[in-house]
Amino acid sequence: MSPHHGAPAPASCLFVNPAAPRRAGFQRDCGALFAQLRVADGAESASELLAQQPADLLVLDLERFEIGIDLAALGQLVAQRAGAPVLVLCPFTNARWLPALMAHGPLDYAIGPFGPGEPQPQVAARLAQGFTGAPAPGPVEVELASLLAVRSEAQQALAEADDSIRFGERLCVALQGWPGVLHAAMFQLHEGGDLRLEAQHGAAGLDLAAILGRAERLLQSPLRHAFPGLLAAASGEPALLDALDKAGEPELAQALHARGVQMVLGVPIPASGPGAPRGSLCLLFGHARPFSRAELGAFADLAQLAAFGLRMAEMMRESEELLGRVTQLATLDALTGVANRRHGEYLLEQEIKRARRYRLPLALIAFDIDRFRNINDAYGHPVGDVALRTVADTVRALLRSSDALVRSGGEEFQVIAPHTSAIDGLKLAEKxxxxxEQAEIPGCDHLTVSLGVAQLGELENGDSLAVRVNAALARAKRAGRNCVELAMQ
Known part of the structure; x- marks a missing residue:
């Protein structure tokens, strides 16, 4: 940043703060340090003053500024300086301003609080030593920046942790940002000990499935002892191949060399507890080089992050399965597997809304088993349960996919039949x-059912439709059972 140490001190200064007392105090305390000192109450007025006349030094006093409101404007002001000296006076309670502003350009800073007269020594010291801003990054800083960038991208991959494949793909994209990496891959151990290539990303034409000869059952691969990604997943230890011929597999080395790969690193993804690793991360490099301690530690941290993401994906899958089971218990009849009464009422209301919207017919069929109590008394409740399941299975086999079978009571059932008129409902009920009547009931004689059929009226709701169809069912019972009756309008 210019001017460097030893250069002439800035002759003009622009001070920016939204509070008038702070601006007046800086003019009083620091005015003698400059040939010209101007003040501004915000980024917009400061930009206008700089456009009229440049300033050798810009001082941003962040006291009273709000980072959520003022960051973009102040950051643009720093960016417009294009390397000219910027001094930021930052309260110690809000140091997050510093990296946020540094993202826009180089700057020097002093930490407050600053009372009356206090900024003067800080500014005078900066004037005496010269404004150097951020020093040119050395090898350590470059390495650290790379590690942080990859880690940040990898952490963002956790947003996809509801699915292990999407998470793996995002993580491989992040890992490919590591300096020198041509290709990144993630292997995952699935149930049954099956190691699978879950995701990969990198150089065009570099497909690890093709190189390894398979994408699944990789623990049975003949290359499991030679390829670092497989070796790390199998042994739980990192594996580094800095010269491909060291693996003792000439064909593997030739295939990797042909795709520009000179070095391969495999890092195990640790399990949540004792046991085999969850898999491994595999990085393929275009050049062989030694790793620093920080890099090796970062690889282990990224593997731990991968373990966390895979565990999150597993927990999400378990939660979805549990939710599905709870939903099933809440909506299905445990004995017959058809919709229970409560869910049946919901389904009927939904179909009524659909029928109203599209002006389509809707039929409701109600039936119950004739003299079902006699079956329980004569053969026992287990046989009665078998009879109920047999009836439900027989009916389901004849229904369309759009129809719904509901167990509305002990031996009572309903069929919700969309797109069905009264006449078609009578035909379905007779079927x-x-x-x-013809179904074989293990453990007892044949049984019969009585049925009622009703078509939804133009202004009818679910309750009145159910009342009419149940009245038709009662007439079928009085008519001698084993028959069908149509509900009256």
């Missing part, structure tokens, strides 16, 4: 009656 069901005949099929149930």
């Amino acid at each position: 069901l009656r005949a099929a149930i």
Whole structure:
């Protein structure tokens, strides 16, 4: 940053702070340090003053500024300086300003609080030593910046941790940002001990599945002892191949050399507890080089992050399975596997709304098993349970995918039949009656059912439709059972 140490001190200064007392205090305390000192209450007025006349030094006093409101404007002001000296007076309670502003350009800073007269020694010291801003990054800083960038990208991959494949793909994209990496891959151990190539990203034409000869059952691969990614997943120890011929597999070395690979690193992804690793991360480099301690530590940290992401994906999958099971318990009848009464009421309301919207017919069929109590009394409740399941299975086999079967009571059922008129509902009900009459019931004689059919009226709701269809069912019972009755409008 210019001017460097030993250069003439800035002759003009522009001080920026939104509070008038702070501006007046800086003019009083530091005015003698400059041939010209101007003040501004914000980024916009400061930009206008700089456009009229440049200043050798810009001083940003962050007291009273809000980072959520003022960062963009102040950052643009720093960027417009294009390397000219900037001094930031930063409260110690809000140091997050510093990296946020440094992202826009180089600057020097002094940490407050600053009372009356206090900024003067800080500014005078900076004037005496010259404004150097951020020093040119050395090898250590460059390495650190690379590590932080890859780690940041890898952490963002956790946003995809609801799915292990998407997470792996995002993580491989992040890992490919490591200096010298041509290709990155993630291997995951699945149930049954099957190691699979979960994700990869990098150089065009470099496909590890093709090089290894397979993408699954990789622990049975003949290259499991030679390729670092497989070796790390199998042994739980990092594996580094800095010269490809050291693996003793000439064909593997030739295939990697042909794709520009000179070095391969495999890092195990640790398990949550004792046991085999979850898999491994594998990095393929275009040049062989030694790693620093920081880099090796960063590889281990990234493997730990991968373990965390895979565990999150596993927990999400377990949660979805549990939610599905809870939903099933809440909506299905445990004995027959059809919709229970509560869920049936919901389904009926949904179909009524759909029928109203698209002006389509909707039929409701209600039926129950004739003299079902006699079956329980004569053969026992286990046989009665078998009879209920047999009836449900027989009916489901005859229904369309759009129809819904509901167990509405002990031996009572309903069929919700969309796109079905009263006449078609009668035909369907008769088909069901005949099929149930012919069904074989293990442990007892044949049984019959009585049925009622109703078509949804133009202004009817679910409750009145159910009342009408149940009245039709009652008439079928009075008519001698094993028959179908159509509900009256």
